[in-house]
Amino acid sequence: MLHCDTYLTPASLDEAFDAMAAHQGRCRIVAGATDLLPWAREGRAGDVSIPVLIDITRIPEMNERRIDDKRVRLGAATPIQRFLDGPSLGRALPGMPRCAVWFADDQIRESATVGGNIVNASPAGDCIPPLIAHEAEVELAAKRDGKIVRRRMKLDQFVRGPSRTAIEEGELLTAFECDALAGYGGSFEKVGHRRSLVISVACIAALVKLDDSGRGFEDVRLAIAGVGPVPQRLSDVEEFLRAAPISQERLEQAAEMPVARVQSRTRQAYRREVLRGFVMRGLINALRRAGAGPEILAPELEASYV
Amino acid sequence: MSELRIEATINGRKVKRTAQPHQRLLDFLRDDLHLTGAKEGCGAGECGTCSVFVDGVLKKSCLVPVGKAQGTNIETVESLAMGNDLSVLQQAFHKAGASQCGYCIPGMVMAATAAMRANPFAGREEIKERLGGNICRCTGYQKIIDAVELARDVQNGRLPISALAELDQEDGKFIGANIRRLDAPSKVSGALKYAADMTMPNMLHLQVLRSPHPHARIVSIDTSQAEAMDGVEGVITCADVPGEDGFGVFVHDQPIMARDKVRYVGEAVAAVASEDPVIARRALEKIKVVYEPLPALFDIDAAMAKDAPVLHDYAPDNVTKHIPIRVGDIEQGFAESDLVIEETYSTQAIEHAYLEPEAGLAYVDPDGVVTVISPSQNITHHRHMLSKIIAQPINKVRFIMSPVGGGFGGKEDMIYQGMLALMAMKTRRPVRLVFTREESIASTAKRHPSRTVLKMGLMSDGRIRALQLNMICDGGAYGLSSEGVMRKAAILGAGPYNIPHLRVDTLALYTNNTPSGAFRSFGALQTQFATETTLDMAAERLGLDPFEIRRVNAMRNGATTHTKQKLKSVSLLRVLEAAAKGSNWEAGIPTSRGDTRTDMGGEGLRPACTLGARFETIEATEPQSEVA
Numbered sequence: 001m002l003h004c005d006t007y008l009t010p011a012s013l014d015e016a017f018d019a020m021a022a023h024q025g026r027c028r029i030v031a032g033a034t035d036l037l038p039w040a041r042e043g044r045a046g047d048v049s050i051p052v053l054i055d056i057t058r059i060p061e062m063n064e065r066r067i068d069d070k071r072v073r074l075g076a077a078t079p080i081q082r083f084l085d086g087p088s089l090g091r092a093l094p095g096m097p098r099c100a101v102w103f104a105d106d107q108i109r110e111s112a113t114v115g116g117n118i119v120n121a122s123p124a125g126d127c128i129p130p131l132i133a134h135e136a137e138v139e140l141a142a143k144r145d146g147k148i149v150r151r152r153m154k155l156d157q158f159v160r161g162p163s164r165t166a167i168e169e170g171e172l173l174t175a176f177e178c179d180a181l182a183g184y185g186g187s188f189e190k191v192g193h194r195r196s197l198v199i200s201v202a203c204i205a206a207l208v209k210l211d212d213s214g215r216g217f218e219d220v221r222l223a224i225a226g227v228g229p230v231p232q233r234l235s236d237v238e239e240f241l242r243a244a245p246i247s248q249e250r251l252e253q254a255a256e257m258p259v260a261r262v263q264s265r266t267r268q269a270y271r272r273e274v275l276r277g278f279v280m281r282g283l284i285n286a287l288r289r290a291g292a293g294p295e296i297l298a299p300e301l302e303a304s305y306v
Numbered sequence: 307m308s309e310l311r312i313e314a315t316i317n318g319r320k321v322k323r324t325a326q327p328h329q330r331l332l333d334f335l336r337d338d339l340h341l342t343g344a345k346e347g348c349g350a351g352e353c354g355t356c357s358v359f360v361d362g363v364l365k366k367s368c369l370v371p372v373g374k375a376q377g378t379n380i381e382t383v384e385s386l387a388m389g390n391d392l393s394v395l396q397q398a399f400h401k402a403g404a405s406q407c408g409y410c411i412p413g414m415v416m417a418a419t420a421a422m423r424a425n426p427f428a429g430r431e432e433i434k435e436r437l438g439g440n441i442c443r444c445t446g447y448q449k450i451i452d453a454v455e456l457a458r459d460v461q462n463g464r465l466p467i468s469a470l471a472e473l474d475q476e477d478g479k480f481i482g483a484n485i486r487r488l489d490a491p492s493k494v495s496g497a498l499k500y501a502a503d504m505t506m507p508n509m510l511h512l513q514v515l516r517s518p519h520p521h522a523r524i525v526s527i528d529t530s531q532a533e534a535m536d537g538v539e540g541v542i543t544c545a546d547v548p549g550e551d552g553f554g555v556f557v558h559d560q561p562i563m564a565r566d567k568v569r570y571v572g573e574a575v576a577a578v579a580s581e582d583p584v585i586a587r588r589a590l591e592k593i594k595v596v597y598e599p600l601p602a603l604f605d606i607d608a609a610m611a612k613d614a615p616v617l618h619d620y621a622p623d624n625v626t627k628h629i630p631i632r633v634g635d636i637e638q639g640f641a642e643s644d645l646v647i648e649e650t651y652s653t654q655a656i657e658h659a660y661l662e663p664e665a666g667l668a669y670v671d672p673d674g675v676v677t678v679i680s681p682s683q684n685i686t687h688h689r690h691m692l693s694k695i696i697a698q699p700i701n702k703v704r705f706i707m708s709p710v711g712g713g714f715g716g717k718e719d720m721i722y723q724g725m726l727a728l729m730a731m732k733t734r735r736p737v738r739l740v741f742t743r744e745e746s747i748a749s750t751a752k753r754h755p756s757r758t759v760l761k762m763g764l765m766s767d768g769r770i771r772a773l774q775l776n777m778i779c780d781g782g783a784y785g786l787s788s789e790g791v792m793r794k795a796a797i798l799g800a801g802p803y804n805i806p807h808l809r810v811d812t813l814a815l816y817t818n819n820t821p822s823g824a825f826r827s828f829g830a831l832q833t834q835f836a837t838e839t840t841l842d843m844a845a846e847r848l849g850l851d852p853f854e855i856r857r858v859n860a861m862r863n864g865a866t867t868h869t870k871q872k873l874k875s876v877s878l879l880r881v882l883e884a885a886a887k888g889s890n891w892e893a894g895i896p897t898s899r900g901d902t903r904t905d906m907g908g909e910g911l912r913p914a915c916t917l918g919a920r921f922e923t924i925e926a927t928e929p930q931s932e933v934a
């Protein structure tokens with residue numbers, strides 16, 4: 001169990017930083033607690049005592065939401081479920097709703113935050129690939145000499161390895177900003193043992209925009225997780241598809257490209273096979289949602305992968 | 307320690323209370339407010355037995371620190387049925403028969419309530435998706451989803467309210483009639499008390515120190531520091547057992563707490579009672595046990611090896627039980643056969659994963675009767691064993707069976723009831739023990755892992771002439787139900803088939819793995835897996851339809867089993883017929899299928915699971931109605 005002597009719920013960033021300074025080395029940040037509480041159990045960390053827990057979910061800035069044509073800014077404590085409330089957030093960030101629907105379950109998603117998922121930096125963290133595909137930047141804040149200072153960093157630079165990030169002592173993840181990609185088709189594919197409540201064995205996020213003719217790719221963004229220590233953007237595949245006409249052959253060639261990247265320690269052959277089918281399925285689903293009709297994408301091809 | 311002041315609205319009432327900062331909302335509701343409709347099935351967000359609404363949003367309260375409840379509006383399952391009236395959903399669960407053990411049901415009802423609030427018109431796929439965070443181990447999901455659809459249709463006026471009413475029932479007819487469960491209202495409302503929901507005045511909480519070693523000699527146990535701790539009311543070890551220490555469904559080879567040796571990781575070694583479970587847990591860390599690790603056995607081959615370490619003195623060959631069956635002349639049977647197939651099969655340990663982790667409450671009543679309340683599947687036997695263990699006459703021992711939140715055989719063993727009794731006797735106070743999910747998995751019985759070598763001889767028309775089956779099971783550290791499981795495995799292993807020459811051996815061995823025990827189907831699963839798979843292979847080799855080969859061998863009314871039991875009626879042929887029909891079976895040898903299959907996608911079969919049924923609804927939502 002997770003034991004603490006004090007549970008603080010600061011109402012502002014200032015208060016949070018003061019609490020962090022006052023309890024330096026004896027405190028831990030809590031957002032949704034969905035990683036923290038299961039971690040402090042038998043078989044994992046066991047009984048853990050942390051003197052002070054600091055809950056950041058009631059800080060207004062952590063729940064911010066700003067959407068314009070180019071960028072979307074969301075507070076770090078945004079629960080995953082918000083991507084499923086209605087169409088507007090999903091339209092701006094088409095990579096997120098499918099990720100959200102495969103993430104845990106409806107109840108966990110109401111607690112689990114995007115910020116927690118990012119800072120936890122699990123190789124199976126589902127939010128990271130779609131956010132990388134959206135060119136997400138994270139904003140980190142700290143209080144130095146009485147002033148709140150902020151810095152920004154690309155998400156793929158922030159995540160350094162399994163459970164390792166660039167966050168520093170005394171810093172909080174306050175928000176993340178992404179490209180708004182209205183008009184893109186988005187998909188998220190996940191391999192796991194069951195449908196709900198399942199940690200990814202591997203996952204992929206695909207974002208596709210059709211060109212004016214509707215027969216070619218204008219833009220493609222792909223990111224995968226679970227095949228190496230950190231989630232990665234598939235820039236070579238994106239390059240191969242960008243500005244190319246849509247064809248079965250081209251898609252199949254593209255799906256072959258990332259297979260060599262599989263580095264995970266276990267079940268390599270399985271993961272490679274999965275990845276190939278996966279990239280196909282991700283691209284096909286994204287293409288469909290971007291508006292590709294049956295004349296562009298044969299239904300038979302779809303049937304064999306989706 | 308700075309206590310938290312929690313002011314919240316709970317089920318419509320203002321509540322002002324102090325809480326411990328480490329508590330979870332689930333602890334606060336259950337322990338402090340005695341709202342026990344929310345249950346702890348896993349404590350890790352995986353099962354959904356603990357769901358409550360926080361400000362209208364359903365959350366798993368085992369993952370909500372109580373500090374987050376400050377200023378919120380909380381609704382528990384207890385709020386759904388106001389007065390004596392069950393909600394429409396609860397009535398629908400009752401009507402649809404959607405409650406078996408009932409342990410998951412309050413959570414299911416809550417998830418269904420949330421689903422209907424989110425989309426009162428949700429289709430079946432969307433309902434499934436929205437209930438995805440809740441696990442049921444016994445009702446199955448069909449009736450639960452049926453219930454939600456029924457409630458939806460009644461709420462939307464598509465079905466009359468009378469659709470929820472009592473089923474039509476022929477007078478006095480119960481068998482073959484669809485009647486409602488008498489205990490369902492208590493389950494759908496969350497009112498039913500399982501052992502972990504029960505409290506008594508002055509009650510203590512028990513925590514158990516468990517072995518970190520698979521096999522070790524206990525050199526010494528020093529409990530003095532734990533006993534000296536403030537708040538500790540009692541510590542027990544095997545030294546506190548006054549009588550003959552030993553339990554088991556057949557052989558009584560397992561002590562209440564480890565005596566002289568530990569034989570598996572997770573075996574109970576000592577236990578502490580305190581009013582505060584946190585103090586009891588901390589006290590466990592103060593118990594000093596000196597172990598001398600011994601070589602351990604982790605599989606059946608190691609257990610059978612020459613000079614293998616011996617786990618129990620009474621069984622120098624590490625054999626828990628061997629059951630042989632001999633019919634006819636096996637060698638002659640193989641000699642007469644046209645085809646002989648020999649294969650090796652193995653199966654793994656399986657956890658029952660009943661949603662209710664083990665729990666119990668014990669006290670000594672005013673007449674000195676040691677009373678244990680627990681979801682035991684075998685209270686009479688437990689009572690007799692405990693009477694010997696605590697050296698009390700049988701009329702001074704009482705077992706009360708609390709509602710069982712799923713057992714499947716896994717709650718037949720007296721794994722913890724003895725500790726509860728001893729602590730109640732020692733402290734003269736009521737004592738409660740509630741296992742964590744991890745403790746339940748680590749310390750209680752599993753399905754026997756097995757290895758079966760099966761040799762089958764058949765005639766070219768498919769008739770079995772001879773069957774030789776040799777199954778060796780990993781029985782784990784203690785006997786539990788191994789003997790019975792081996793018997794059933796042997797008796798039923800060759801299947802409901804006429805076989806003139808038979809040689810069956812089933813054997814359970816001691817190892818240092820978690821003990822194996824009873825589990826639905828009791829050994830027949832392991833042996834029949836081998837027999838049935840071999841029959842499929844035989845069908846392929848002989849060019850027969852797999853159903854046909856079974857029909858050819860089927861026992862019929864009046865048959866005598868391999869162990870000489872006369873069967874008045876045998877339903878096998880009817881079962882085969884129903885299975886062939888239900889699966890749209892295409893008759894023919896298993897390898898005969900062409901490119902297209904006509905057995906897939908028919909009635910009763912459904913496509914693979916996927917997610918995203920809700921997107922249609924989401925797309926139809928007006929953006930301005932979204933909550934920011």
Ligand SMILES: Cc1cc2nc3c(=O)[nH]c(=O)nc-3n(C[C@H](O)[C@H](O)[C@H](O)COP(=O)(O)OP(=O)(O)OC[C@H]3O[C@@H](n4cnc5c(N)ncnc54)[C@H](O)[C@@H]3O)c2cc1C
Binds near residue numbers: 029116198
């Ligand atoms: C049943 C279950 C199913 C799950 N399924 C999935 C799944 O499908 N996919 C998936 O990716 N994950 C899954 N998870 C894991 C978990 O829910 C997610 O990683 C979640 O996003 C974590 O967010 P949180 O707010 O709950 O984090 P918390 O547990 O509160 O925090 C996680 C870590 O991040 C730190 N932290 C949190 N917020 C900040 C911040 N703003 N600044 C600095 N540090 C911070 C905390 O100190 C802690 O170390 C599942 C968990 C459970 C229990």
Ligand code: FES
Binds near residue numbers: 345355357
């Ligand atoms: S999900 Fe909370 S107890 Fe299982």
Ligand code: FES
Binds near residue numbers: 410661712
């Ligand atoms: S009725 Fe669902 S777990 Fe028993």
